[in-house]
Amino acid sequence: MRRWIANTSLVFCSIVLSIGVGELCVRWFLPQTLGVWSMSRDGLTMHYPLTKSHHVRFGTDIEINSWGMRDREHPLEKDPAVFRILLLGDSFLEAVQVPFSSSFPSLLEANLDFHGQYKRVEVINASVSGWGTDDELTYFLRYGYKFHPDLILIGMTIHNDISDNLREKFHEVAGSTLKARPAELIPFWEYVLLETKGLLARNLHLYQMFLSFSRADANSDAARQLNTHLAQLVSKTATPQMDKGWQLTFQLFKELRTASKKIGAEVAVLLIPLWIQVSDAQHEQFLKEYQLELGDIDLDRPQRMMKQFGLDEGIRVIDLQPEFKDWEQRHEDDLYLKGDAHWTVSGHRLASELVAYVLRDWVLRSSSGGNEKGLSE
16 A cells, blocks of 8 residues: 555656646747636636736737736726726737737827816726627626726727627527527536646646647638638628628627617727738738639628618617728738737828827817717717
Protein backbone atom coordinates (compact mmCIF):
# COMPACT_ATOMS: atom_id res chain seq x y z
CA MET A 1 0.00 0.00 0.00
CA ARG A 2 2.81 2.40 0.89
CA ARG A 3 4.60 1.55 -2.33
CA TRP A 4 1.42 2.22 -4.32
CA ILE A 5 0.95 5.59 -2.59
CA ALA A 6 4.59 6.47 -3.22
CA ASN A 7 4.37 5.48 -6.88
CA THR A 8 1.10 7.39 -7.32
CA SER A 9 2.61 10.47 -5.69
CA LEU A 10 5.65 10.21 -7.92
CA VAL A 11 3.49 9.97 -11.04
CA PHE A 12 1.37 12.90 -9.90
CA CYS A 13 4.42 15.06 -9.18
CA SER A 14 5.90 14.14 -12.55
CA ILE A 15 2.71 15.17 -14.34
CA VAL A 16 2.52 18.48 -12.45
CA LEU A 17 6.21 19.16 -13.15
CA SER A 18 5.79 18.35 -16.84
CA ILE A 19 2.78 20.65 -17.12
CA GLY A 20 4.67 23.38 -15.29
CA VAL A 21 7.70 23.10 -17.56
CA GLY A 22 5.45 22.99 -20.62
CA GLU A 23 3.59 26.09 -19.46
CA LEU A 24 6.83 28.01 -18.93
CA CYS A 25 8.15 26.98 -22.35
CA VAL A 26 4.95 28.08 -24.10
CA ARG A 27 4.88 31.39 -22.17
CA TRP A 28 8.48 32.13 -23.17
CA PHE A 29 8.64 30.86 -26.75
CA LEU A 30 5.05 30.66 -28.05
CA PRO A 31 2.79 32.86 -25.88
CA GLN A 32 -0.96 32.54 -26.44
CA THR A 33 -3.85 34.96 -26.08
CA LEU A 34 -5.52 34.14 -22.77
CA GLY A 35 -9.30 34.20 -22.61
CA VAL A 36 -11.35 36.88 -20.87
CA TRP A 37 -14.78 35.40 -21.60
CA SER A 38 -17.24 33.50 -19.43
CA MET A 39 -20.79 32.22 -19.79
CA SER A 40 -23.86 32.34 -17.59
CA ARG A 41 -25.51 29.05 -16.79
CA ASP A 42 -28.21 29.70 -19.40
CA GLY A 43 -25.74 30.55 -22.15
CA LEU A 44 -25.18 34.33 -22.15
CA THR A 45 -21.55 35.01 -23.07
CA MET A 46 -19.92 37.80 -21.06
CA HIS A 47 -16.49 38.93 -19.94
CA TYR A 48 -15.04 37.70 -16.69
CA PRO A 49 -14.68 40.81 -14.46
CA LEU A 50 -11.26 42.26 -13.69
CA THR A 51 -9.32 40.07 -16.11
CA LYS A 52 -6.41 41.05 -18.31
CA SER A 53 -4.91 39.53 -21.43
CA HIS A 54 -2.57 40.42 -24.25
CA HIS A 55 -3.73 39.61 -27.77
CA VAL A 56 -0.68 38.08 -29.39
CA ARG A 57 -1.85 38.44 -32.99
CA PHE A 58 -2.85 42.10 -32.76
CA GLY A 59 -0.45 43.20 -30.03
CA THR A 60 -3.24 44.77 -27.97
CA ASP A 61 -3.89 44.71 -24.24
CA ILE A 62 -7.35 43.59 -23.17
CA GLU A 63 -8.53 44.83 -19.79
CA ILE A 64 -11.96 44.02 -18.40
CA ASN A 65 -13.47 46.28 -15.75
CA SER A 66 -15.40 45.25 -12.65
CA TRP A 67 -18.68 45.22 -14.63
CA GLY A 68 -17.31 42.71 -17.13
CA MET A 69 -16.75 45.26 -19.93
CA ARG A 70 -13.81 46.06 -22.13
CA ASP A 71 -13.90 49.62 -20.91
CA ARG A 72 -12.75 51.88 -18.13
CA GLU A 73 -14.66 51.84 -14.87
CA HIS A 74 -18.08 53.50 -14.76
CA PRO A 75 -20.27 54.28 -11.75
CA LEU A 76 -23.67 52.62 -11.72
CA GLU A 77 -25.45 55.86 -10.86
CA LYS A 78 -25.54 58.64 -13.44
CA ASP A 79 -25.05 62.36 -12.97
CA PRO A 80 -28.15 64.09 -14.46
CA ALA A 81 -25.81 66.51 -16.25
CA VAL A 82 -24.15 63.62 -18.10
CA PHE A 83 -25.47 62.18 -21.37
CA ARG A 84 -24.88 58.45 -21.09
CA ILE A 85 -24.74 56.05 -24.05
CA LEU A 86 -24.89 52.29 -23.49
CA LEU A 87 -23.17 50.57 -26.39
CA LEU A 88 -24.26 47.01 -27.23
CA GLY A 89 -22.54 45.05 -29.99
CA ASP A 90 -20.33 42.11 -30.85
CA SER A 91 -16.62 41.73 -31.65
CA PHE A 92 -16.59 44.84 -33.88
CA LEU A 93 -17.30 47.08 -30.90
CA GLU A 94 -15.55 44.89 -28.33
CA ALA A 95 -12.61 45.74 -30.60
CA VAL A 96 -9.78 43.58 -29.25
CA GLN A 97 -8.00 44.10 -32.58
CA VAL A 98 -7.03 47.68 -31.66
CA PRO A 99 -5.95 49.47 -28.46
CA PHE A 100 -8.98 50.55 -26.47
CA SER A 101 -7.97 54.21 -26.77
CA SER A 102 -8.22 53.80 -30.58
CA SER A 103 -11.52 51.90 -30.55
CA PHE A 104 -14.97 53.16 -31.53
CA PRO A 105 -16.34 53.41 -27.93
CA SER A 106 -13.41 55.46 -26.67
CA LEU A 107 -13.24 57.67 -29.77
CA LEU A 108 -17.00 58.26 -29.81
CA GLU A 109 -16.86 59.52 -26.25
CA ALA A 110 -13.91 61.77 -27.12
CA ASN A 111 -15.59 63.12 -30.27
CA LEU A 112 -18.96 63.93 -28.74
CA ASP A 113 -19.47 67.45 -27.47
CA PHE A 114 -22.99 68.82 -27.17
CA HIS A 115 -21.82 72.43 -26.80
CA GLY A 116 -22.95 72.98 -23.24
CA GLN A 117 -26.17 70.96 -23.37
CA TYR A 118 -24.54 68.39 -21.08
CA LYS A 119 -21.57 68.57 -18.78
CA ARG A 120 -20.03 65.63 -20.63
CA VAL A 121 -20.82 62.50 -22.61
CA GLU A 122 -20.17 59.03 -21.24
CA VAL A 123 -20.03 55.94 -23.47
CA ILE A 124 -20.31 52.59 -21.68
CA ASN A 125 -19.12 49.71 -23.84
CA ALA A 126 -20.90 46.47 -22.90
CA SER A 127 -20.15 44.76 -26.24
CA VAL A 128 -19.09 41.10 -26.25
CA SER A 129 -17.70 38.97 -29.06
CA GLY A 130 -20.31 36.60 -30.48
CA TRP A 131 -23.38 38.57 -29.45
CA GLY A 132 -26.41 39.02 -31.68
CA THR A 133 -29.49 41.16 -31.06
CA ASP A 134 -30.97 38.37 -28.92
CA ASP A 135 -27.96 38.46 -26.56
CA GLU A 136 -27.99 42.27 -26.49
CA LEU A 137 -31.65 42.43 -25.54
CA THR A 138 -31.10 39.81 -22.83
CA TYR A 139 -28.12 41.70 -21.41
CA PHE A 140 -30.05 44.96 -21.36
CA LEU A 141 -33.05 43.41 -19.57
CA ARG A 142 -30.79 41.81 -16.95
CA TYR A 143 -28.05 44.35 -16.41
CA GLY A 144 -27.85 47.22 -18.90
CA TYR A 145 -30.88 49.18 -17.69
CA LYS A 146 -29.21 49.60 -14.29
CA PHE A 147 -26.76 52.12 -15.78
CA HIS A 148 -29.63 54.55 -16.58
CA PRO A 149 -28.56 55.30 -20.17
CA ASP A 150 -30.07 58.14 -22.17
CA LEU A 151 -29.38 56.26 -25.38
CA ILE A 152 -28.89 52.57 -26.19
CA LEU A 153 -26.74 52.39 -29.31
CA ILE A 154 -26.79 48.92 -30.87
CA GLY A 155 -24.05 47.99 -33.29
CA MET A 156 -25.62 45.64 -35.82
CA THR A 157 -23.05 43.56 -37.66
CA ILE A 158 -24.70 42.86 -41.00
CA HIS A 159 -22.42 39.84 -41.52
CA ASN A 160 -23.65 37.60 -38.72
CA ASP A 161 -26.31 39.12 -36.44
CA ILE A 162 -29.18 37.47 -38.33
CA SER A 163 -27.56 34.03 -38.07
CA ASP A 164 -26.78 34.64 -34.38
CA ASN A 165 -30.42 35.51 -33.69
CA LEU A 166 -31.61 32.35 -35.46
CA ARG A 167 -30.08 30.32 -32.65
CA GLU A 168 -33.08 31.57 -30.60
CA LYS A 169 -31.23 31.15 -27.31
CA PHE A 170 -33.38 33.54 -25.31
CA HIS A 171 -36.28 34.65 -27.52
CA GLU A 172 -38.39 33.22 -30.31
CA VAL A 173 -41.21 34.44 -32.54
CA ALA A 174 -44.58 32.75 -32.15
CA GLY A 175 -46.78 33.99 -34.97
CA SER A 176 -45.90 37.68 -35.00
CA THR A 177 -45.17 37.91 -31.26
CA LEU A 178 -41.78 37.79 -29.58
CA LYS A 179 -41.67 35.36 -26.66
CA ALA A 180 -38.98 34.80 -24.07
CA ARG A 181 -37.87 31.20 -24.09
CA PRO A 182 -37.85 29.29 -20.78
CA ALA A 183 -34.36 29.29 -19.32
CA GLU A 184 -32.43 26.18 -20.33
CA LEU A 185 -29.81 25.78 -17.63
CA ILE A 186 -26.62 23.90 -18.33
CA PRO A 187 -26.58 20.82 -16.01
CA PHE A 188 -24.71 21.58 -12.79
CA TRP A 189 -21.67 19.35 -13.24
CA GLU A 190 -21.41 20.24 -16.91
CA TYR A 191 -21.38 23.90 -15.90
CA VAL A 192 -18.71 23.23 -13.25
CA LEU A 193 -16.60 21.63 -15.99
CA LEU A 194 -17.25 24.62 -18.26
CA GLU A 195 -16.19 27.06 -15.54
CA THR A 196 -13.06 25.00 -14.89
CA LYS A 197 -12.17 25.15 -18.57
CA GLY A 198 -12.74 28.91 -18.46
CA LEU A 199 -10.40 29.21 -15.49
CA LEU A 200 -7.71 27.32 -17.38
CA ALA A 201 -8.28 29.42 -20.52
CA ARG A 202 -7.81 32.63 -18.53
CA ASN A 203 -4.59 31.50 -16.90
CA LEU A 204 -2.69 28.82 -18.85
CA HIS A 205 -0.96 29.43 -22.18
CA LEU A 206 -0.47 25.68 -22.60
CA TYR A 207 -4.21 25.09 -22.39
CA GLN A 208 -4.90 27.86 -24.91
CA MET A 209 -2.43 26.28 -27.34
CA PHE A 210 -4.25 22.97 -26.94
CA LEU A 211 -7.56 24.70 -27.67
CA SER A 212 -6.23 26.37 -30.82
CA PHE A 213 -5.30 22.98 -32.26
CA SER A 214 -8.41 21.12 -31.11
CA ARG A 215 -10.81 23.77 -32.42
CA ALA A 216 -9.18 24.31 -35.82
CA ASP A 217 -11.66 22.13 -37.75
CA ALA A 218 -14.68 23.50 -35.85
CA ASN A 219 -13.61 27.08 -36.54
CA SER A 220 -13.19 26.31 -40.25
CA ASP A 221 -16.68 24.77 -40.38
CA ALA A 222 -18.15 27.79 -38.58
CA ALA A 223 -16.45 30.15 -41.03
CA ARG A 224 -17.84 28.22 -44.01
CA GLN A 225 -21.36 28.27 -42.53
CA LEU A 226 -21.11 32.01 -41.90
CA ASN A 227 -19.97 32.69 -45.46
CA THR A 228 -22.89 30.61 -46.78
CA HIS A 229 -25.20 32.70 -44.58
CA LEU A 230 -23.63 35.85 -46.02
CA ALA A 231 -24.35 34.70 -49.57
CA GLN A 232 -27.98 34.07 -48.62
CA LEU A 233 -28.21 37.42 -46.84
CA VAL A 234 -27.42 39.44 -49.98
CA SER A 235 -29.16 37.11 -52.43
CA LYS A 236 -32.06 38.53 -54.40
CA THR A 237 -33.98 35.34 -53.61
CA ALA A 238 -34.79 35.17 -49.89
CA THR A 239 -35.00 31.75 -48.23
CA PRO A 240 -37.68 30.93 -45.61
CA GLN A 241 -34.92 30.71 -43.01
CA MET A 242 -33.65 34.17 -43.91
CA ASP A 243 -37.17 35.61 -43.77
CA LYS A 244 -37.56 34.09 -40.31
CA GLY A 245 -34.24 35.62 -39.23
CA TRP A 246 -35.30 39.09 -40.32
CA GLN A 247 -38.69 38.80 -38.65
CA LEU A 248 -37.06 37.68 -35.40
CA THR A 249 -34.48 40.48 -35.60
CA PHE A 250 -37.13 43.16 -36.14
CA GLN A 251 -39.10 41.88 -33.15
CA LEU A 252 -35.99 41.92 -30.96
CA PHE A 253 -35.30 45.55 -31.87
CA LYS A 254 -38.90 46.50 -31.13
CA GLU A 255 -38.64 44.84 -27.72
CA LEU A 256 -35.43 46.76 -27.03
CA ARG A 257 -37.21 50.00 -27.90
CA THR A 258 -40.12 49.12 -25.58
CA ALA A 259 -37.75 48.26 -22.73
CA SER A 260 -35.73 51.43 -23.24
CA LYS A 261 -38.81 53.64 -23.10
CA LYS A 262 -39.57 52.29 -19.63
CA ILE A 263 -36.41 53.98 -18.36
CA GLY A 264 -36.80 57.09 -20.52
CA ALA A 265 -34.10 56.16 -23.01
CA GLU A 266 -33.94 56.15 -26.81
CA VAL A 267 -32.68 53.38 -29.10
CA ALA A 268 -30.54 53.81 -32.20
CA VAL A 269 -29.06 51.16 -34.48
CA LEU A 270 -25.62 51.47 -36.03
CA LEU A 271 -25.30 49.40 -39.22
CA ILE A 272 -21.77 47.98 -39.53
CA PRO A 273 -21.26 47.38 -43.26
CA LEU A 274 -19.84 44.27 -44.85
CA TRP A 275 -16.38 44.59 -46.34
CA ILE A 276 -17.77 43.42 -49.68
CA GLN A 277 -20.16 46.38 -49.59
CA VAL A 278 -17.39 48.98 -49.43
CA SER A 279 -14.47 47.39 -51.29
CA ASP A 280 -14.71 46.64 -55.02
CA ALA A 281 -11.84 44.15 -54.73
CA GLN A 282 -13.58 42.25 -51.93
CA HIS A 283 -16.83 42.36 -53.87
CA GLU A 284 -15.22 40.77 -56.93
CA GLN A 285 -13.52 38.12 -54.81
CA PHE A 286 -16.85 37.28 -53.16
CA LEU A 287 -18.59 36.81 -56.53
CA LYS A 288 -15.76 34.62 -57.77
CA GLU A 289 -15.62 32.47 -54.63
CA TYR A 290 -19.34 31.67 -54.71
CA GLN A 291 -19.57 31.58 -58.51
CA LEU A 292 -22.22 34.30 -58.48
CA GLU A 293 -23.20 36.76 -61.14
CA LEU A 294 -23.71 40.42 -60.33
CA GLY A 295 -27.41 40.01 -61.06
CA ASP A 296 -27.75 37.27 -58.42
CA ILE A 297 -27.18 39.54 -55.44
CA ASP A 298 -28.43 42.79 -53.97
CA LEU A 299 -25.62 44.10 -51.79
CA ASP A 300 -27.60 47.00 -50.34
CA ARG A 301 -30.66 44.94 -49.40
CA PRO A 302 -29.80 44.49 -45.67
CA GLN A 303 -29.33 48.24 -45.19
CA ARG A 304 -32.52 49.08 -47.07
CA MET A 305 -34.52 46.62 -44.97
CA MET A 306 -33.15 48.03 -41.71
CA LYS A 307 -33.68 51.66 -42.74
CA GLN A 308 -37.26 50.95 -43.81
CA PHE A 309 -37.82 49.16 -40.51
CA GLY A 310 -36.45 52.20 -38.68
CA LEU A 311 -38.80 54.54 -40.54
CA ASP A 312 -41.79 52.28 -39.85
CA GLU A 313 -41.01 51.88 -36.15
CA GLY A 314 -39.53 55.27 -35.29
CA ILE A 315 -36.02 53.98 -34.59
CA ARG A 316 -33.01 55.94 -35.81
CA VAL A 317 -30.81 53.78 -38.07
CA ILE A 318 -27.30 55.05 -38.80
CA ASP A 319 -25.86 53.62 -42.02
CA LEU A 320 -22.08 53.81 -42.39
CA GLN A 321 -21.92 52.12 -45.79
CA PRO A 322 -21.93 55.17 -48.13
CA GLU A 323 -19.14 57.01 -46.27
CA PHE A 324 -17.11 53.81 -45.81
CA LYS A 325 -17.34 53.02 -49.54
CA ASP A 326 -16.34 56.56 -50.44
CA TRP A 327 -13.35 56.35 -48.10
CA GLU A 328 -12.18 53.03 -49.58
CA GLN A 329 -12.24 54.53 -53.06
CA ARG A 330 -10.34 57.70 -52.13
CA HIS A 331 -7.75 56.46 -49.62
CA GLU A 332 -5.03 53.83 -49.54
CA ASP A 333 -5.56 53.31 -45.83
CA ASP A 334 -7.81 50.26 -45.38
CA LEU A 335 -10.75 50.34 -42.99
CA TYR A 336 -10.75 46.55 -42.51
CA LEU A 337 -7.98 44.24 -41.36
CA LYS A 338 -6.75 41.85 -44.03
CA GLY A 339 -7.32 38.24 -43.00
CA ASP A 340 -9.64 39.28 -40.19
CA ALA A 341 -12.23 41.71 -41.62
CA HIS A 342 -12.68 43.69 -38.40
CA TRP A 343 -12.02 47.42 -38.42
CA THR A 344 -8.56 48.89 -38.41
CA VAL A 345 -7.78 51.96 -36.32
CA SER A 346 -8.86 54.01 -39.35
CA GLY A 347 -12.18 52.17 -39.46
CA HIS A 348 -12.85 52.87 -35.81
CA ARG A 349 -11.89 56.51 -36.23
CA LEU A 350 -14.10 57.07 -39.26
CA ALA A 351 -17.08 55.30 -37.66
CA SER A 352 -16.75 57.34 -34.47
CA GLU A 353 -16.59 60.63 -36.39
CA LEU A 354 -19.66 59.78 -38.48
CA VAL A 355 -21.75 58.62 -35.52
CA ALA A 356 -20.67 61.58 -33.39
CA TYR A 357 -21.85 63.93 -36.16
CA VAL A 358 -25.29 62.27 -36.29
CA LEU A 359 -25.75 62.25 -32.51
CA ARG A 360 -24.49 65.81 -32.08
CA ASP A 361 -26.93 67.03 -34.71
CA TRP A 362 -29.79 65.19 -33.04
CA VAL A 363 -29.13 66.54 -29.55
CA LEU A 364 -28.64 70.13 -30.69
CA ARG A 365 -31.77 70.07 -32.85
CA SER A 366 -33.79 68.43 -30.08
CA SER A 367 -32.70 71.04 -27.53
CA SER A 368 -33.71 73.86 -29.89
CA GLY A 369 -37.11 72.28 -30.57
CA GLY A 370 -36.27 71.60 -34.19
CA ASN A 371 -36.68 67.83 -34.01
CA GLU A 372 -39.45 66.64 -31.73
CA LYS A 373 -38.99 63.06 -32.89
CA GLY A 374 -35.37 63.06 -31.79
CA LEU A 375 -33.54 59.94 -32.93
CA SER A 376 -36.73 58.63 -34.46
CA GLU A 377 -36.52 61.18 -37.29
